[in-house]
Amino acid sequence: MASHSLLLLPGDGIGAEIMKEVEKVVDWFNENSDMTFDTTEGHVGGAAYDRHGQAISDEDMAKALEVDAVIFGAVGGPKWDKVPYDVRPEAGLLRLRKEMELFANLRPAICYPALADASSLKPEVVEGLDILIVRELTGGVYFGEPKEITDLGNGQKRGVDTQVYDTYEIERISKVAFELARTRNNKVTSMEKRNVMKSGVLWNEVVTETHKNGFDDVELDHMLADAGGMQLVRWPKQFDVIVTDNLFGDMLSDVAAMLTGSLGMLPSASLGAPDPVTGKRKALYEPVHGSAPDIAGTGAANPIAMIASFAMALRYSFEEVGAADKVEKAIEATLEKGLRTKDLAKDGDTVVTTAEMGEAIVAELAALN
Ligand code: NAI
């Protein structure tokens, strides 16, 4: 019987509301499967600041480093706009990312057939889409030095950012991409700009080399990142896993996300290096959206991004692919029945609350059993 430990960090705003719905899914698996989840709840963001003046306590941070996966809601809100910079709500998430060394950010773009007409692209282009963007998260131009604005003394200034990648950084992110591809459709497309960037030349070389050394069962393509952007909009179903650097990944993952519709639908994962002894990666799963203070407390929050993030934990941290498929199928079936939270609703749809959507998904899980 597999047992997995989870740290739940609901955070602020709708974070707490959507976390309740994930807990229903976790409880369902505890009662109806041969997996058990050992869950602890902690505090992050404004919720943590209000308790003890830090965006995450040392105890919760230590717990995050210990568990198999962290399930994170969202942080922030106008209530904490004036708190000191280093204890602002976002600092909790940044500390988690830093101390857990989460260098791989996974953003899937899945288009559920029932929502294919909500995309800005033609339904046939997106229907059934299931791709995964693997973005390098801790290196590249957002962090490289020098990073400065200098005064040139002639009335001109110069802004400088530096794109830096070392071999090990490219190697570890490409390994993540190849390993993930093996659990999916076994294809990786690496994107860079080797035609104009030295870091792109190195990226291409290291991905190719990593592929040769232990991953040549996975299909590998290379594409220039600008052409990749065009292809994502033209025919996204040609891709399975896309691996790219921090900057291109930031843009391409936002483009891919919007192929499929609402912010309330988008899950994500951030992974660290495998433990040398157990081989397990540190991991944090969270919806892409924030704490949505404008709808907090109204029951309008869509819990699907949060529940789909838990499905990613099942797939990528626990290798429970069957259970992950099942959660995604339950989401799909709920949408097929026409249930919509307010963010997804069009005229004539049945609008349900956060809790009703969560309960409907659990009912579908039971029906699939
Ligand atoms: P947001 O993602 O919270 O909201 C943007 C819009 O989308 C809002 O109109 C909101 O109501 C809607 N929305 C978001 N998630 C939804 C859901 N699950 N169901 C239905 N509608 C949903 O972004 P915003 O408004 O820019 O930021 C609000 C707060 O969240 C800020 O304090 C920001 O710093 C924080 N934030 C936190 C993130 C995190 O915890 N990882 C990520 C992004 C923002």
Ligand code: MG
């Ligand atoms: Mg972005």
